[in-house]
C-alpha cells in the first residue's frame with residue numbers, strides 16, 4: 355500500500371519508508387493513498403492472530419511478507435484487548451500490556467516494523483515524554499537488536515510509579531531526567547532532529563504518535579471490538595457506536611481506518627476533556643486552538659492535535675460526520691462514580707469517553723467506549739472520586755523496588771549531543 359504526504363501529495367512512499375521517516379517533507383503526515391477494503395464476515399469469524407494478519411497485510415505489503423507479519427504479530431501482541439459490559443455499554447480495555455496503557459499496542463508494533471527494515475543500519479529512538487508514551491516506547495524496544503532508545507522527561511514532574519516503570523530497564527534503554535519542563539525536553543529533542551549530522555550518524559527516529567506503524571496497530575482492536583459485540587448488535591439493530599477518548603487523535607483516526615476497511619461500526623464519538631479544539635471546530639467550523647489546560651485525563655491535554663489532518667481527510671473522503679463531545683472535570687468525576695455504580699472501576703480517560711457516550715447515544719444503538727489506561731496509573735484521581743484505595747498491580751509493584759538508572763541533565767543542546775555521541 356502506498357502513502358502520500360498530506361502537505362505535498364506528489365510525495366509517495368511505501369509503508370517501510372513512511373515508518374522510517376515518520377514525517378514527510380514540510381512536516382506533512384503520511385496517509386494511505388486509498389484504504390484497502392476487506393471482507394468483514396470472514397475477519398470477524400477468524401481467530402485473533404489471523405484477523406490481525408488479514409488487516410495488516412493489505413496495509414503493509416509489499417514491504418513486509420505475510421510470513422514476516424505472522425511472526426511479528428505473535429511477538430508484538432502478547433496481551434489482549436478485553437471487552438467488558440458496563441451497564442448497557444461495553445468497555446474496550448486496552449491496558450493489559452506491559453505499561454498498562456493502550457500505547458503499548460502501537461509502540462510494540464512499531465518496534466517490530468523498524469527492526470525488520472533497518473538492515474544493518476543502527477537506529478536511535480529519541481523521544482520526550484510526560485509519562486505514558488516514553489514508558490510504552492522504552493518497554494517496546496527493550497532488547498530489540500541494533501536499536502537504542504533515549505527518553506527525556508522532566509525531572510521531578512512525573513509520578514514515581516510512572517518514572518520507575520521505564521527508568522529501571524537498562525540495556526539498550528537510556529533515560530535522561532532533564533532539569534526543566536516537558537516543553538524543555540521537547541525543545542532539546544527538536545534541536546537534535548535539526549542537527550543533520552547527528553540525525554544521519556545515529557539514524558535518529560522519533561517514534562511519536564504520527565508514525566504510520568503505530569496507527570496500523572491501533573486499527574486492530576476496533577475489529578476485536580466489532581467481533582466481540584456482533585451478537586449483542588444483531589438483536590439491537592441500531593448499530594455500534596464507539597466513543598474514543600482523544601488527545602492527538604491517533605486512536606480515533608485508526609478507528610476511522612477500521613471503518614473504512616469495512617468494520618461494522620456505525621459512527622464514532624470524539625470525546626475530549628476541556629481541551630476542546632475539535633468539538634468547537636465540529637460545532638462552528640472554526641479552528642481556534644486555545645491555551646492547553648491541565649486536567650485529570652492528562653494524556654489528552656492537547657489543544658493542537660497532531661493527527662487531525664488525517665482524521666479530517668478520511669471524514670471528507672468518505673463523507674462521514676463526526677460527533678464530538680467535551681467533558682469537564684466535574685462530569686469526569688461523576689462519570690467515574692457512574693461506572694462504579696455498575697461495579698466497574700474506570701479512570702479519567704475512559705470516564706471522559708463513557709460520559710460522551712452517554713450524552714450522545716440514541717435509542718437502539720449499541721454503545722462502546724475505549725478504556726485507554728489502567729485505573730492504577732491514575733490512582734489519585736480515581737481514589738479521590740471513589741473515596742477508597744486501589745490495589746497496586748504487579749507491573750507497577752515490581753518496578754518500584756528496582757534502581758532508577760536515569761542520568762540528570764541540564765536544558766543544554768550540547769550536553770545532549772555529547773551524550774548521544776558518547777556510545
Ligand SMILES: *Cc1c(COP(=O)(O)O)cnc(C)c1O
Nearest residue numbers: 600601602603604605653726727
Ligand atoms: C495517548 C492517550 C490518549 C489519547 O490518544 P490519542 O491517540 O492521542 O488521541 C488517551 N488515553 C491515554 C491513557 C493515552 O495515553
